[in-house]
Amino acid sequence: MEPPILQAAVCPEPTAHHADILHHKSIDGQNIHDSISTLITDVQSGSLKLKDLDKHAHSPLEAVMVRRALADLPFANYDYKDAVGRCCENIIGYMPIPLGIPGQILIDGAQYTIPMATTEGALVASVSRGFKAINSSGGATTVLYSDGMTRAPCLHFPSICRAHEAKMRMESQVGMDVLRSAFQDSSEHCGLLNVSVSLVGNCIYPRFVASTGDAMGMNIVTKSVRHSISAMEKHGFDDLRLITMSGNVRADKKPAAINWIEGRGKSVVAQCCLPPNIIEEVLRTSVSRLIELNVAKNHIGSEMAGALGGYNAHASNIVSAIFLATGQDIAQNVVSSQCITTMEKSVGTIGGGTNLKPQASMLDILGVRGSQPDKSGHNAQQFARIVAAAVLAGELSLCSALASDDLVQSHMRLNRQKN
Template sequence: MRRALEDDGISSQTADDVARSNSPSKPETTLFGKSTHVPRFKVLMVGGFLLVNVASMCMVPFRNTHSVKDLARGLAGVGMSPPVDPFKVASRGLDVILDKARSTGQDTIVTVLAPVKYELQFPAVHYGLPVMGSSNDNEGIAFNLDGYGIGGRVVGGLLKSLDDPVFCKWVIAALVLSVVLNSHLFSAARQGVKSTPDDSTEPEKPVSLPVARNVPCECQRVVVPTSPAAEGELAIKRTPEEMELMLSEKRAHELTDEEVVELSLRGKIPGHALEKTLKDFTRAVKVRRAVISRTKATADITNGLEQSKLPYENYNWTRVFGACCENVVGYMPVPVGFAGPLVIDGRSYFIPMATTEGVLVASASRGSKAINAGGGAVTMLTADGMTRGPCVSFPTLDRAGAAKIWLDSEEGQTTMQKAFNSTTRFGRLQSMTTAIAGTNLYIRFKSTTGDAMGMNMISKGVEYALEVMKSAGFEDMKIITLSGNFCADKKPAAINWIEGRGKSVVAEAIIPGDVVKSVLKSDVDSMVELFVAKNMIGSAMAGSIGGYNAHAANMVAAIFIATGQDPAQVVESANCITIMKNLHGSLQISVSMPSIEVGTLGGGTILEPQSAMLDSLGIRGSHPTEPGANARQLARIIAAATLAAELSLCAALAAGHLVKAHMQHNRAPPAGGK
């Protein structure tokens, strides 16, 4: 996921943060929790080891003399060379001599001496010493084992120390204390892990008292801590020179908020650099609000921003910085409602919608209910490919024509495809469409982009492919712009309506006639008549391009905002034609949306609230086995939700309920009204 985000233009630090948060989360367990098998195994192993050793130590006083001697001898042999068996040395000596004599053909005389037998009494010379103490004296057996070498002395010293009652009491006390402390620490660890606050929230700021600290000046002065919590508690205010000195020493984060505001107003700290300077994103947002409020040029209209109701606290700004927004002063809460559930291709979904338009969620829910009664919506993905259309120029029309012919040839297609694909793991060039206007050549690249919406990914590939094209015999080519509006991005265009851009999806549902009457409060013929008059004739009279629908943009915008898509791309993503037919007394309704531009990776999808909405649909991040599957599923969901909204609104228009519904749900009754 990290590499996919970097391909889409996200900074490495932000991509790494998002990748870690999106990785399969570990079960919420603490030290020795219910799902931690490894710690449990370690505890059992350590406990078993201690239990065996304690039992062994307890059995030492009850062992007989021979067992203690054997133990001492065994310990004494540790680290010494193994004994040599004299009977095995040169055991085949005669055989070797005989073989050598036969091979050389020489006579050999062998003198055999009488064997000398050796008997090994002890494994080491130390054990040849007489054993001190008698066999009947327990102390001599258990503790006075010096005669058995180093091992004997170690065992003897250990056993003798255990016989000391004072030492035993200290050992027992230490063991008890260790058990108590470990139990306390384990409990604290559990509570600490469970109560760890989320990274996105800011800790409550403590109120601290002034303390003394060193100031970089000629004398020592007493000042308060420079954290924001100490605001207003300065005993002695720093001079501008001192503040600038701290800024030059990269210690601006130690200044108070008021001092940082003063430096920023004086132009010493650029407003866009507050995050890097203060090393605290939330504090930077707070200071920026104060700076904007007190800027003289706009103070008459922005003076209320500092204390405004625009929220900024308890938000994970690390995801925003360097990825989503600059000069941040807060975030804009938008109500989010869930429409549905809606059955899409046999699976039920609640549809997240961020909107301030009343009745929209309710209307989509009513349409979902009617569609579910007919068996649910069926979707089909007909195309998947993001586009980018650069503009290049040549000195003459002949050169522009030669470039077009080369790009349309097999050689040109292969060369450009190889160059484009080398820039990304997920993007794959599908096709190139060319058009000439004078000496300008427009090239429309179309590529898959995995689960990302892919504008940054495809732009990087196009840029490199054009450089390769230059080196392929078109050195006189001049790149006018990487985006020449031949894409076309964020603007209405017939090419998107005809050729498609992003995901092209068709969704269909069949609503029984009785459901149209009971749920939608209309009838099939009235809805078909409205479809022809409104969606077909009305849109044609208006000269609409891609607007042969009732309100597809409503659903696209609401889902886009809720799931972190680019709201500006609602322009082309809402291209939709809604068709209704009377199918044997039932209402057959379909929506065809050729240019839904969505992604589940990168952009606004890395923000935590938007990620949560993608989670509710089961499509957050990149698909683990099939790149692009999550983004395609989101496009299917948007098309099916648009189908439900179109159905409900057209039914309300056919029945004449639109104004009544809006007045009932969106307006308070007039004063004195009944």
């Protein structure tokens, strides 16, 4: 079934927007009037499916123009070839999101300019205030203490005895050698770190943890895990049956205690030490009031709510804004925003949306685009540290606004501007 908006775009009656599209005589010097008219007719008649449009259009932009129809979206001045076949299907344009710069923040002795894409007024201003407080106090210090992407398939066996035997083998040194060898054969960028296996009835859920260099790494880990399962079949377990490559024990893009406890992606601690005068002058509150607020809201309040990794004020705000600006998988925000003083991250500086030119330019601003040949994984780890420090700034500012009862006034001033 086609998405509803695209069904509307190919309704039998030509729309005014179709006529608007046909006014374009050329794109990049190419005459496309007849081509677009033919493609629209073919899509309307059903002889051409929307998913096949890119194969028949002369260019990705031409395909976008055909799909647009009822969508009031910008579409010009965008390089669609970077997105087609990589980031999105059935493209009809692009969605502009305001991009703000809260300023620079000193992290581990180096200055970083942080990009944030958001539609929430006051967010960039709030983080900027946090930056000022941290910079005035000597900057933020970060420690990255864990780095490993996970994948956990579900494997079924004829009996609980065979399932248990497979669990014991996979967790043994002999089994790990087989699995690690399969990983290395599958990808030179993916290294198996460890495997822990859960047993439920006739099924096992092996949770593979792997290093992925500067990529977020879900695809290469999945490929390597599949290769490892094939190796198991060849080493005494040809009676296993793969139920799914994703058995949810890895808990991708959903809150789960296992990620909160063991981590998934990059785990970072960010710290700063603010003197009382900075708290009073920049954050407009006091040490005692800020500590009281943090305990009452982020700790006790979160416990009362039954929070799972949500012991913070608004970590998701900062993580999402930076992820959007830098081409990250935005759904990973669910796991990446789990924090008290730690951030569990799933980020990368190569692959996926990081290949799009605007997002790549934001990684350039941060100095972490791509990969360093002699330091695999360094840029992605540094990016995780930067995000954690930015979250620290956002937490400081919002908690201070709550402690001083300035939140409502700030939002009314910065988020209610009339046109």
